[in-house]
Amino acid sequence: MLQSSARPDATRRWFSRVWFLVGVIALLCVGAAAWIYQSYDRAAEQMLANARARGEPVTPIELETYYAVPPVSEDATSLWLAALAKLRLSPKPDWTVYRELPYFADGSIPPLPPGEWPQLALAEQFLAEQKEVLAALRAAADFGGRARFPDGNYLDAHDRGSALGFCARCLELEALVRLYRGDVSGTAASLNAQLAIAHALEDEPSSMAFHKMAVVYGDTNVRTYLTTEDFSDADLSRLENDLLAIDFRKSLRGALYGERLFGLSMSEYVATAPLDNPELFAQRLRRPFDRVAYLAMTEDWLAVADTPWTRILAEGDAVAARWNDMTGLLHPTTKQLSYINLFYVGTVRRETSRRLSILAIELERYRKRHGAPPALLDELAPEVLSEVIDDPASGGQFRYLVSETDYVVYSTSTRFPLLYGAALDSETGANPALLFRRSLVSDKAPTEPATDDR
Numbered sequence: 001m002l003q004s005s006a007r008p009d010a011t012r013r014w015f016s017r018v019w020f021l022v023g024v025i026a027l028l029c030v031g032a033a034a035w036i037y038q039s040y041d042r043a044a045e046q047m048l049a050n051a052r053a054r055g056e057p058v059t060p061i062e063l064e065t066y067y068a069v070p071p072v073s074e075d076a077t078s079l080w081l082a083a084l085a086k087l088r089l090s091p092k093p094d095w096t097v098y099r100e101l102p103y104f105a106d107g108s109i110p111p112l113p114p115g116e117w118p119q120l121a122l123a124e125q126f127l128a129e130q131k132e133v134l135a136a137l138r139a140a141a142d143f144g145g146r147a148r149f150p151d152g153n154y155l156d157a158h159d160r161g162s163a164l165g166f167c168a169r170c171l172e173l174e175a176l177v178r179l180y181r182g183d184v185s186g187t188a189a190s191l192n193a194q195l196a197i198a199h200a201l202e203d204e205p206s207s208m209a210f211h212k213m214a215v216v217y218g219d220t221n222v223r224t225y226l227t228t229e230d231f232s233d234a235d236l237s238r239l240e241n242d243l244l245a246i247d248f249r250k251s252l253r254g255a256l257y258g259e260r261l262f263g264l265s266m267s268e269y270v271a272t273a274p275l276d277n278p279e280l281f282a283q284r285l286r287r288p289f290d291r292v293a294y295l296a297m298t299e300d301w302l303a304v305a306d307t308p309w310t311r312i313l314a315e316g317d318a319v320a321a322r323w324n325d326m327t328g329l330l331h332p333t334t335k336q337l338s339y340i341n342l343f344y345v346g347t348v349r350r351e352t353s354r355r356l357s358i359l360a361i362e363l364e365r366y367r368k369r370h371g372a373p374p375a376l377l378d379e380l381a382p383e384v385l386s387e388v389i390d391d392p393a394s395g396g397q398f399r400y401l402v403s404e405t406d407y408v409v410y411s412t413s414t415r416f417p418l419l420y421g422a423a424l425d426s427e428t429g430a431n432p433a434l435l436f437r438r439s440l441v442s443d444k445a446p447t448e449p450a451t452d453d454r
Contacts, residue, residue, distance in 0.1 A: 036288075037288045040288035040289060040291070040292050041288055041291075043292050044288070044291045044292050044295055047292070047295045047296070047299065048295070051295075051299075056257060056302075057205075057257050057261070058260070058261070058264075059261070060261065063205055063257060063258065063261055064151065066205060066254070066257065067148060067203060067204065067205050067254075068148065068203075069148040070144075070146040070147070070148060070203075074143070074144045074146045075143075075146065075147070075148065076140040076141075076143040076144055076145055076146060076147055076196075076200065077147040077148050077149060079136065079139050079140035079143055080140045080147050080149075080164075080200050081149075082136055082140075083133060083136035083137050083139075083140055083167065084160065084163050084164070084167075086132050086133045086136050087133050087163055087166070087167065088163075090129070090130065090132070090133060091129070093126065093129065093130075097122075098122065098126050100119055100122070101119060101122065101123055101126060101173060102119075102123075102173065102176065103169040103172050103173055104169060104173075109176075110176075112179065112224070112225070112227070112228050113179060113180050113182075113228070117180055120177065120180055123173055123176070123177050124177055126173070127170070127173065127174055127177060130170050133167065133170065134170060134171070134174060137167055137170075137171060137193050137196075137197075138189065138193050140193075140196060140200070141192055141193035141195075141196035141197075144196070144199070145195070145196030145197070145198075145199035145200050146199055146200065146203065147199075147200040147201075147203075148203065149200075149204060157204070157206060157208060157209065158208060161201070161208055161209060161212040162212075164197050164200065164201065164212065164216070165212055165215065165216065167197060168194050168197045168216040168220075171190045171191075171193050171194040171197075172190070172194060172220070172221070174190045175187045175190035175191050175194070175221070175225070178190060179225060179229065184229050184230065184231055184232075184235075185231075185232060185235055187225060187229070187231075188231055188232075188235035188236075188238070188239060189235075191220055191221075191222055191225070191239060192238055192239060192242055194216065194220045195217065195220055195239075195242040195243070195246070196242070197213075197216050198213045198214075198216045198217040198220075198246060199242070199245065199246070201213035201216070201251075202246065202247065202250070202251045203251070203254065204254070205254035205255060205257045205258035206254075206255060206258040206259075207255045207256075207258060207259050207340075207343070209255070210251050210252060210254070210255035210343070211255075211343070213251060214248070214251075214346060214347060214350050217246060217350055217353075217354070222239060222243070222357045222360070222361070223353075223356065223357050223360050223436045226360050226361070226364055226436070226438065227436070227437065227438055227439070228439075230368070231364070233365060233368060233369075236361050236364060236365050237365075239361055240358055240361045240362070240365075240384075243354055243357055243358050243361070244358060244384075244387070246354055248347050248350060248351050248354070249305060249306075249309075252305050252343065252344075252347055253302065253305050255343070256298060256301055256302055256305065256340070259298070259340075260294075260295070260298045263294045263298070264291070264294075297319075297323055300319045300322075300323070301316075301319060301340050301344075303315075304316050304319055304344060309348070309351060309390060309392035310390055310391070310392055310394075310395040310396070311395070312344060312347075312348055312392065313344070313345065313348055313392075313393070313395075313415060314395075316341045316344040316345070317341065319341065320341035345415070345416075348392045348393055348415075349393065349415075349416050349433075349434075351392050352391060352392050352393040352411050352413070352434055353433070353434065354388075355387075355388035355390075355391070355392070355398070356398065356409065356410075356411065356434060356435075356436055357436075358384065358387075358388045359377070359380075359388055359389075359398060359409050359436070360409065360436040360438070362380045362381060362384055362385070363380070363407065363409065363436075363438070364438070366379065366380060367438075372440075373402050373407040373438070373440070374402075375402065376400070377389065377398070377400045377409070391411045391412070391413065393411045393413030393415055393416065393434065394411055394412045394413040396412065398410065398411060399411075399412055399428070399430075401427075401428070404440070405439065405440055405441055406437055406438060406439045406440055406441075407437070407438055407440070408427070408428060408435065408436065408437040408438075409435075409436050410425070410428050410430040410434060410435035410436070411430060411431070411434040411435070412430065413431070413434065414431070416431055416433070416434070418431060418432075418433070419433050425437075
């Protein structure tokens with residue numbers, strides 16, 4: 001009897017010891033998890049403090065301060081808002097009538113004059129319907145174009161960006177119509193107004209505004225018109241100054257600041273999400289790790305933004321490869337940031353295009369002053385040449401060839417795909433989107449006199 005009663009006591013003591021050890025282990029695990037969570041939180045706060053010390057905005061208030069109002073003498077915000085108000089009040093275009101116009105719907109881009117354009121009268125009819133909007137856009141452009149748009153939600157910014165994109169296409173169409181009517185100076189004014197829309201968006205710290213700004217710039221066909229038209233030196237000078245003022249690097253940094261704050265706000269939302277939502281609860285458990293990863297990735301991309309233009313593509317590819325290897329471990333918000341390399345690729349292409357356009361203008365100004373293009377690019381204005389001679393896409397310098405019949409300046413990069421089914425240039429093997437060729441033999445036919453009032 002004594003032995004049988006001793007066994008239950010020994011069993012109870014054994015189970016007590018086991019449960020005691022389990023409790024100790026559980027407490028140690030909870031303590032270790034809390035310590036790890038706190039360590040990640042401290043690391044995140046330190047990263048934010050370091051960013052603030054570098055002068056970067058990390059809170060909504062700091063981002064508002066960063067997105068500053070331009071000086072009064074340059075602030076065209078009210079003029080842009082007035083133009084957008086006119087657009088909202090204007091009747092919507094009948095796209096069943098205008099769908100064949102270039103830059104809209106299904107329309108194809110016609111050849112430059114003296115080619116034929118069957119839709120010229122239709123294009124003029126469309127622009128007549130947008131006359132008040134176009135006049136308001138040119139007023140904002142004449143003021144310099146810079147803006148500080150009101151704060152609002154994502155949909156407000158999206159609608160504004162879409163509206164400005166429509167305005168840019170109207171100006172693009174207007175430039176083409178003016179060219180067909182022989183109004184070369186008017187064409188330059190339309191191109192200036194289109195570049196002003198890019199200036200209006202360049203300070204807004206959001207990836208959407210940056211993307212729209214880059215698209216608007218990319219649709220400004222400065223080099224296309226320079227291939228056939230003799231612009232005045234005053235028009236060329238203004239176009240060149242507008243192009244020199246575009247700072248893709250600054251706009252890219254601002255977009256990353258906005259994206260970082262957006263990611264942090266999503267992190268705060270996850271932190272306060274209801275515990276009965278299984279998906280959000282899982283994200284809540286991962287939040288400290290994802291927050292640090294998100295901030296670390298943003299720092300990497302900001303470092304790429306500070307890299308010399310000729311190395312940005314290589315540095316961006318390295319960052320993208322490093323973080324893409326971790327996408328199985330990271331929250332989808334952090335994964336999305338890894339796609340920013342596509343922004344960098346597009347930005348380098350547009351920066352290359354911007355520099356080519358400036359070189360094309362400088363070559364034209366030189367040709368008009370001296371009666372012939374320079375034998376070497378080194379003969380161009382040194383203060384301009386030093387800014388644009390390096391080719392961001394290839395990592396080297398732009399190539400320049402001149403003959404008795406034409407001259408050509410181009411990028412040797414093969415990184416970017418051909419657009420709209422275009423073929424490589426037969427003479428240089430270059431992408432035609434990153435090439436400027438100017439014939440020195442005129443075959444232009446007379447055009448009708450300008451009738452459009454600017």
